[in-house]
Amino acid sequence: MSDKPKLAMYWSASCGGCEISVLNIHEHILTVDEVFDVAFFPCIADFKVHHVESYPDGYIDVCLWNGAVRNSEGEHMAHLLRQKSKFMVAYGSCAYEGCIPALSNLTSKEATFNTVYFDNPSIDNPNKVLPTESVQVTEGELTLPTFWNTVKSLDQVIDVDYYLPGCPPEPPQIWAVLQVIVGALLEGKPLPPKGSLVGHSGVAVCEECPLEKSEKTITKFFRPYEIVPEPGVCLLEQGIVCNGPATVGGCGALCPQVGMGCRGCYGPLPGVEDQGGKMLSAIASVIGAGEAGMDEHEIERQIEAVVDTIVDPAGTFYRFSMAHSLLERAKVNGKGE
Amino acid sequence: MNEEKVGVYVCHCGTNIAKVVDVVDVATWAGEQPNVEVAREYKFMCSSLGQELIEQDIKEKGLTRVVVASCSPHMHEKTFRGACERAGLNPFLFEMANIREHDSWITDDKVAATQKAKSLTNAAIARVVHHQPLEPIPVEINPNTLIVGGGIAGITAALELADAGNHVYLVEREPSIGGHMAQLDKTFPTLDCSACILTPKMVDVGQHANITLLTWSEVEELDGYLGNFTATVRKKARYVNEEVCTGCGICIEKCPAKVLDEVFEVGMGTRKVIYRPFPQAVPKYPVIDKENCIYFLRGKCKACELFCPTEPNSIDFTQKDEILKLQVGNIILATGYDLFDVKRIPQYGYGRLKNVFTSLEFERMVNASGPTDGKIVLRDGKTPPASVAIVHCVGSRDENYHKYCSKICCMYSLKFAHLVHERIPDAEVYNCYIDMRTPGKGYEEFYHRLLEEGTNFIRGKVAEITDAPRIPAEEGKLVVQVEDTLIGRQRRVPVDMVILSPAMEAKPDSKEVSQLFKMGCDFDGFFTERHPKLDPVATMTEGIYIAGACQGPKDVPESVVQGAAAAARVAGLINRGTVMMEPVRANIDQDKCSGCRICNNMCPYNAIVFHEDRHVSEVITALCQGCGTCVAACPSGIITGAHFTNDQVFSEIEGILWDVRPEKVLA
């Protein structure tokens, strides 16, 4: 290989959208190709793990890791790539915060397996076969990685240098971050401090959202299909759960502009520990129920009635951030691991 | 952060802490924690010597942070902040761990208590390194004071302040000031005539140049903070023009409509529809009871207007409620009490057995200007009773109603016994009591006087009052069924009249009032004082004071003491002119606010403004009280509560969980 900086990208528990997002930076991908040598990128090039193992430590300049870590293979690869890479970037929401895979932290590994291998309507598994970690065949032993009970974000497994939020990250942000890295590698320009969240606006999505905002009092929440939002008006005020105010911008507020409440994929603002908790607290603050002097139980009942209109609060407010939140996971059958 | 030098001081509090917590162990252990420069234990940290320890270490060892593990911050946070300040350390670089109220006082388990003391101390150490120096905020005190409630407590407070040259707004809900005391006949134990001692004070209030008296009025809204409150007061329409009315009372005489007076006469008498609650009412102007006024009901009558001799006529049927905005620096609440509804104890028969009376009804009856001209008679209005039973503790000291003792009922029940003896010398009087509670100057002596007057005292809780006779002697009588615990026998006492002495209760609206004034009330509805012993007239809200029976059952002398005490507290603040307020305030990062406006209608003090031009929200520091509501509400986490930053709070949590959760809470 040439002496160009080396780029790697690897996936663990994820959907693959992050890989596509890298390729989706349009013509800039040519620049990437020009600047970097690809050292490992299973989605687009045929590399094997033993190639990586053969590299000297720190050989890879930048490794973009996407996906949460939920089994022993992911953990092994995370350690290996950490060792071989100068900069480890948690790329996209799964690596950064756990994202959709980490919603299974609300339940147990067994329950997840039951759903995936037995209960899903499309499953036909009369012999109740479950994947096993080791099976003997004539050719020898076949193994599968150990599946964990808890999904972790990348930084719960290895040391991470930068975080790039988004599900997936938006092309302009990806390109901006790559430019910074390239500038540093080729021209010795300064890098942001280690541990920084990069590729975002630093202010909540609402800042980028053109909808008109007023003081808020919400008396009922709607699921997107239940309401046709009034154009030009903040969705949250109309009772559509929008995580915009609890989510760092940079995405360009794409979702609220087409009438879909912000899902929250960019994660919390820097300095906020728990995006779901923050949004819940905000929602609780603007619920319109009761009036001064009303009996406490009655107020409680009215608040509950409004809150009950939020379907799946955990999935709504912690959709992306479960693993990285203060909660990390739910206790299931008295166990928290 | 790691350069901070923390001094940790673990207090024994005599034996209050040291008898359960191994303070030496806690101090030694604390000395080994990161950032801790010195850790000591001492018998009384709050003593001068204890404080000097801190001052000395700050100076000699260059401490940059101080932790005292002792009692509640309510007790001594100020003390220790003072010690830091004297040694040149910003007082906010101090943190207190409460190992007394939260630890040694709640368990005998020495091992667990010592472990918890370590957790609490560790939390304070972890927190204090994140503290930032803060400067107090000066606030000017508006010298005007609002007093709510014109009973004896409110009257006393108003006169104290006004006599000292300060302006007072006295807001009273009823048409006249006076409160319950105006309804009483004689007052125990000296038996002075209630009206004779009260009316001169009422008149003083009415005439005082420094008092704006607003009767028939109520506070509807309160904004602001210590030194700068704005109260919105509704002055209800009286339909009488106070500017011209001379209070001659001809209108009252001529008004053809009479109704039952449920308030002042507690249903014992009637009043006209245009009325003054009682002859000595202050102010003297009558008020029209719109609900019952013939003119308002049927559009015809106007007798009052016809006979009113003033020019121009004082009656004004077009008068509207007035809304006043009062600017005041301090507020004293003296809203008094109510009586327990005796119908809640059906076996006592009130309402069903006509000769069962309440204490207030009896007060009105014995009052010379009351509905029976002071004669003690049965409901028929003419027959004097030959025997009277007075039932103490009705709804007080009773698991089913109020657990507390109402404190004054024993005394006024004795007063009633005396009055019956005085007016009907031959009558038999029975006082049924659980315990006789007469602490107070001259009170026990009054009880002894009654013992000599021949009152029959029965020690026992009354089970039932019935008109169903079992023997001929009970025929036509009310029978009081009571266990006489002194002789260990059930007794049935036949009498002509029964007087129930109901519990003193918080006003039914006390909860709303406490919310309106943003201070607390307890489970029973009485307003909560800042400290039950050391600060009985202040509340947890700066600038709001309480006096009289709204704080708990009280007799007149105690209500007067509290009224004067609250006035003295307010006068002290007025004298100072400016006070320094805690700089614990919220702040919105103007660069990071997205203008989502979630916080905009959150602030209970209306301290948040939204700038339409810049699309950001901002906290007005002078209005902010540091309550933290908006800090919790801002989903972007960009409102910071000074002294309660994320770093500080999370480190405190980490510190407290040191033994159960070794990993950091923060990633």
Ligand SMILES: Cc1cc2nc3c(=O)[nH]c(=O)nc-3n(C[C@H](O)[C@H](O)[C@H](O)COP(=O)(O)OP(=O)(O)OC[C@H]3O[C@@H](n4cnc5c(N)ncnc54)[C@H](O)[C@@H]3O)c2cc1C
């Ligand atoms: C039967 C009986 C006999 C008693 N005899 C004696 C005795 O002999 N000696 C003695 O020392 N004590 C006696 N007491 C106790 C005495 O009545 C009280 O101690 C005293 O009245 C308490 O005064 P206060 O000002 O705190 O309350 P109150 O007298 O209740 O005055 C409160 C005032 O506030 C007004 N108010 C309430 N809420 C509001 C509001 N939201 N806005 C505006 N105004 C409001 C009320 O209309 C009232 O005028 C007796 C009590 C009873 C029931």
Ligand code: SF4
């Ligand atoms: S729609 Fe969502 S993103 Fe837009 S202003 Fe409202 S809350 Fe913020």
Ligand code: SF4
């Ligand atoms: S500081 Fe608190 S705990 Fe210590 S002696 Fe004083 S009162 Fe007691």
Ligand code: SF4
């Ligand atoms: S809640 Fe936070 S982001 Fe939203 S307007 Fe208020 S301060 Fe700004």
